Amino acid sequence: MPIFSPTSKLHLLPTGRFLRSWANQTRLCVSSFDKSVPSTIEQNRLTKQHYALKTRLGNHVIRAPLQNPSTILDIGCGTGPVTRELGALYPSAHSIYGIDLSPVPLNSTDGSIPNVSFICGDARKIMGLDPRLPTGTADFVFSRLLLCGMTDWPGYVGDVFKMVKPGGWVERQDFEEMFYLRGEKMDGEKEWRWLRECRRCDRGEGIDLDYGRNTRGYMLDARQFVVPYRRDLERPETEAVSKLVIGDPDGYFWHAIPRMVEGLGFKDGEVREMQHAMKKCVAEEEGKYQIFWSTIGRKPLE
Numbered sequence: 303m304p305i306f307s308p309t310s311k312l313h314l315l316p317t318g319r320f321l322r323s324w325a326n327q328t329r330l331c332v333s334s335f336d337k338s339v340p341s342t343i344e345q346n347r348l349t350k351q352h353y354a355l356k357t358r359l360g361n362h363v364i365r366a367p368l369q370n371p372s373t374i375l376d377i378g379c380g381t382g383p384v385t386r387e388l389g390a391l392y393p394s395a396h397s398i399y400g401i402d403l404s405p406v407p408l409n410s411t412d413g414s415i416p417n418v419s420f421i422c423g424d425a426r427k428i429m430g431l432d433p434r435l436p437t438g439t440a441d442f443v444f445s446r447l448l449l450c451g452m453t454d455w456p457g458y459v460g461d462v463f464k465m466v467k468p469g470g471w472v473e474r475q476d477f478e479e480m481f482y483l484r485g486e487k488m489d490g491e492k493e494w495r496w497l498r499e500c501r502r503c504d505r506g507e508g509i510d511l512d513y514g515r516n517t518r519g520y521m522l523d524a525r526q527f528v529v530p531y532r533r534d535l536e537r538p539e540t541e542a543v544s545k546l547v548i549g550d551p552d553g554y555f556w557h558a559i560p561r562m563v564e565g566l567g568f569k570d571g572e573v574r575e576m577q578h579a580m581k582k583c584v585a586e587e588e589g590k591y592q593i594f595w596s597t598i599g600r601k602p603l604e
């Protein structure tokens with residue numbers, strides 16, 4: 303049974319395509335950001351990604367209809383782009399925490415958003431234990447692109463449920479790691495083996511690459527945003543996100559595949575073959591798309 307009640311008035315939702323290895327990669331990069339020495343390339347990539355996802359949602363960073371929130375958590379905040387936007391959007395909120403396994407690099411705008419602070423740690427271990435995060439105190443718990451960081455989504459949703467006040471909101475945004483062509487799944491052909499193998503490996507590890515789609519089973523009210531693999535200048539809200547994914551320009555899947563299929567017994571040549579096949583699979587194509595999910599739920603008042 304879903305533990306969050308359905309809401310009658312919800313709109314958007316997005317999600318991103320971050321495979322476990324991508325998360326690992328990010329984690330490594332973010333670690334190197336410690337002491338505020340960010341890699342400019344990585345920072346630029348994350349800024350571009352943030353802009354693309356926000357634009358895809360109609361220039362909204364969240365969908366939850368918050369009213370005068372006081373305490374907000376951004377779980378797996380990465381370098382904190384959403385946390386900082388929430389700080390600016392809700393200046394009267396007294397505590398907005400970005401939580402991440404890695405330290406968050408400081409930003410020149412941080413002094414102007416005093417209600418934002420960052421906590422380094424595993425959110426599942428510190429929620430309810432860290433003195434700043436007592437259970438039942440959050441008005442809103444957000445996460446984006448946490449797909450490959452969690453291996454126990456029902457457990458995570460349960461922890462978040464405890465963290466939220468009655469009447470509080472939860473939102474998560476993530477890509478679905480599947481490709482569609484005019485409504486049909488595309489992973490059947492030989493060249494899509496890389497995706498089938500990545501999905502097989504992650505199922506074994508408890509990662510749910512369909513979590514965006516499945517989240518509604520726990521939280522209700524999910525909405526999907528199509529990410530077209532053909533640049534569509536007539537739909538400006540899709541342009542940046544299409545550019546982000548068509549052809550795998552930043553190598554998300556290219557670097558992810560070897561890590562995702564590690565341990566499945568493939569030879570180097572086979573892995574390289576999958577990488578090259580992936581490049582063709584993610585090329586621009588009329589009618590092809592991925593889905594970015596945003597799911598929001600509300601804790602019942604009583």
Ligand SMILES: C[S@@+](CC[C@H](N)C(=O)[O-])C[C@H]1O[C@@H](n2cnc3c(N)ncnc32)[C@H](O)[C@@H]1O
Binds near residue numbers: 426
């Ligand atoms: C793909 S990044 C997304 C960053 C950010 N949410 C965004 O949209 O730009 C995922 C982040 O989740 C963090 N993460 C994964 N598991 C976590 C956990 N249990 N607690 C806190 N952070 C976690 C990783 O360290 C990584 O920085």
